[in-house]
Amino acid sequence: MEKSCSRKGGKEGIEMSYHKKYEQWCTDPIFDEATKAELRKIGGDEKEIEDRFYKDLSFGTGGLRGVIGAGTNRMNVYTVTKATQGLANYIKKQKGEERGVAIAFDSRNKSVEFSEKAALCLNANGIRTYRFETLRPTPELSFALRELHCIAGIVITASHNPPEYNGYKVYWEDGAQITAPKDKEIIAEVQAVTDFASIRMMERAEAEEKGLFQILGEKMDDRYMEELKKLVLSPESIRRMADRLKIVYTPLHGTGNLPVRRVLSELGFTQVQVVPEQELPDGSFPTVSYPNPEDPKAFTLALKLAKETGADLVLATDPDADRLGVYAKDTKTGEYMPFTGNMSGLLIAEYELSVRRELGKLPKNGALVKTIVSSDMADEISREYGVTVIEVLTGFKYIGEQIKFFEQTGSYEYLFGYEESYGCLVGTHARDKDAVVAVMALCEAAAYYKEKGLTLWDQMLHIYEKYGYYKEDLVSITMKGVDGAERIQKILADMRSHPLQKIGAYEVIALRDYETDTRLELATGKVTSTGLPGSNVLYYELEKGAWCCVRPSGTEPKVKFYMGVKEKSLEAAQEALEGLKEALTEIVK
Numbered sequence: 001m002e003k004s005c006s007r008k009g010g011k012e013g014i015e016m017s018y019h020k021k022y023e024q025w026c027t028d029p030i031f032d033e034a035t036k037a038e039l040r041k042i043g044g045d046e047k048e049i050e051d052r053f054y055k056d057l058s059f060g061t062g063g064l065r066g067v068i069g070a071g072t073n074r075m076n077v078y079t080v081t082k083a084t085q086g087l088a089n090y091i092k093k094q095k096g097e098e099r100g101v102a103i104a105f106d107s108r109n110k111s112v113e114f115s116e117k118a119a120l121c122l123n124a125n126g127i128r129t130y131r132f133e134t135l136r137p138t139p140e141l142s143f144a145l146r147e148l149h150c151i152a153g154i155v156i157t158a159s160h161n162p163p164e165y166n167g168y169k170v171y172w173e174d175g176a177q178i179t180a181p182k183d184k185e186i187i188a189e190v191q192a193v194t195d196f197a198s199i200r201m202m203e204r205a206e207a208e209e210k211g212l213f214q215i216l217g218e219k220m221d222d223r224y225m226e227e228l229k230k231l232v233l234s235p236e237s238i239r240r241m242a243d244r245l246k247i248v249y250t251p252l253h254g255t256g257n258l259p260v261r262r263v264l265s266e267l268g269f270t271q272v273q274v275v276p277e278q279e280l281p282d283g284s285f286p287t288v289s290y291p292n293p294e295d296p297k298a299f300t301l302a303l304k305l306a307k308e309t310g311a312d313l314v315l316a317t318d319p320d321a322d323r324l325g326v327y328a329k330d331t332k333t334g335e336y337m338p339f340t341g342n343m344s345g346l347l348i349a350e351y352e353l354s355v356r357r358e359l360g361k362l363p364k365n366g367a368l369v370k371t372i373v374s375s376d377m378a379d380e381i382s383r384e385y386g387v388t389v390i391e392v393l394t395g396f397k398y399i400g401e402q403i404k405f406f407e408q409t410g411s412y413e414y415l416f417g418y419e420e421s422y423g424c425l426v427g428t429h430a431r432d433k434d435a436v437v438a439v440m441a442l443c444e445a446a447a448y449y450k451e452k453g454l455t456l457w458d459q460m461l462h463i464y465e466k467y468g469y470y471k472e473d474l475v476s477i478t479m480k481g482v483d484g485a486e487r488i489q490k491i492l493a494d495m496r497s498h499p500l501q502k503i504g505a506y507e508v509i510a511l512r513d514y515e516t517d518t519r520l521e522l523a524t525g526k527v528t529s530t531g532l533p534g535s536n537v538l539y540y541e542l543e544k545g546a547w548c549c550v551r552p553s554g555t556e557p558k559v560k561f562y563m564g565v566k567e568k569s570l571e572a573a574q575e576a577l578e579g580l581k582e583a584l585t586e587i588v589k
Helices: 012-027 033-040 046-053 077-093 111-124 138-147 182-192 204-209 218-229 235-241 257-267 296-309 341-359 377-384 396-409 435-450 456-467 481-497 570-587
Strands: 063-067 101-105 129-132 152-156 165-172 213-216 247-250 272-274 313-317 324-329 336-339 366-371 388-392 413-419 423-425 469-478 506-513 518-521 538-542 547-552 558-567
Touching: 012 033, 012 046, 046 481, 063 077, 077 111, 077 152, 077 165, 077 182, 101 111, 101 138, 111 129, 111 152, 111 165, 111 204, 111 213, 129 138, 138 152, 138 165, 138 218, 138 435, 204 213, 218 257, 218 435, 235 435, 247 257, 247 296, 247 435, 257 272, 257 435, 296 313, 296 324, 296 336, 313 435, 324 341, 324 435, 324 456, 336 341, 336 456, 341 366, 341 377, 341 413, 341 423, 341 435, 341 456, 366 377, 366 396, 377 388, 377 456, 388 396, 396 413, 396 423, 423 435, 435 456, 456 469, 469 570, 481 538, 481 547, 481 558, 547 570, 558 570
Parallel strands: 101 129, 101 152, 129 213, 247 272, 247 313, 366 388, 366 413
Antiparallel strands: 063 165, 152 165, 313 324, 324 336, 413 423, 469 558, 506 518, 506 538, 538 547, 547 558
């Protein structure tokens, strides 16, 4: 090692712990030379050593997510296979070896390597794997594992995070990401793997010879496409408008390019243009700093192409193609207008439910599932069509879990699910948000409304006029490192110990604390249950139909403030929202 690992100062126990780990990674023969060389380069950077080794990369309820690099608090082959060994131990306890595990990966750096190492770790534990030959969307993994009756699934992706990140998501046999109690049981198994030497590995040639390492390819793609196309409600509208509806699409260097183009082509859409600079997979995402369809900057090239071609609709999917961003033309101004995740979800919900009613296909026990931080307009839409709304905690896995419950009990028929973070699901072919099916549904809706002389933006305005002007927003505040994590916890603790009576111009009517499973009515002092699982979330019900919610991110070092209002015009709603946003950000100053 080039430099000493000693350090002066306090917090002796913690420092010795992370320095000891650093020394081990620099010297232990189990770690390869490239890893050691990377770590030697930071020998004099105390802050960097601390950040890489002060903790193990957390295996949360969705899996791993972190910056790629060497260290216990980084995404690398060692942390990935450590997590996989824990998962393997759990699968063996469930006697699921023969059922196997489906594995997919996106375009991010190291995704190919991480997915292969995960497969070979499972193989070394006697567990068969079905790994896609090349990159595939996350929702297709959800579909594939159910199609193959696998016990579990893994996706190597960091979704929409910046280029330096990668991640590892675990799915269970129902096709959804792991939920209680399995999430905590799997986490316990992962945490029990404390020695990297205990991780089992196998050479690929041996795994293939034994039939443990199997490849998924076009046949699974074909089945996925078949299921998507069954969900079309207005084939005649598509047929009549397919040559007239102009669509610009960007996969943002991710997995969406082939499946999105294929499904639109097979449905008959002919005027589809893909942004050439962002068409090919590239884990460095060279044309965007942040490959997130929630970020307006991600649309720069797509909007340029749309203006050149006079497109009706502009679409972008994130790297693993589970989130969809949308712009549509305003007929009055000719400008391209952005949709939030709430807006696109609500537009699809209104389309699906209204057309189903036209066709006589609305079941008596239909359900729409949304998260607690998604727009309340969904409740209005559901009332219009006689559909039950079911609220779940933040995270699409809880929507997927509801589909499982519906099938087990026969209580409801799933019609649609969405969350504010640009994710939704039409159909039950997958149990996670699916941007490929969302593209399909939005283009179908665009064709349907184009026949009526409307763009999707025009239709969105009609929806506001019908149900009220609902506006929502999200403020995320990043707090990195040890100090940041402590500060996030302190913010939540302070808000619990000093309950807010008023936020901006709004009186607080009730406070829901999902960690203690309580809903407190401030005027009466009445306490009831939230009815949802425990989670570190505070939700404020405000007067005039407004609300706000605070929670730490489950995947990034952020505290998130969600909020929503309802007013009598878009302008009034925007003004009220800005006031609420300002009041909330004052809380953390």
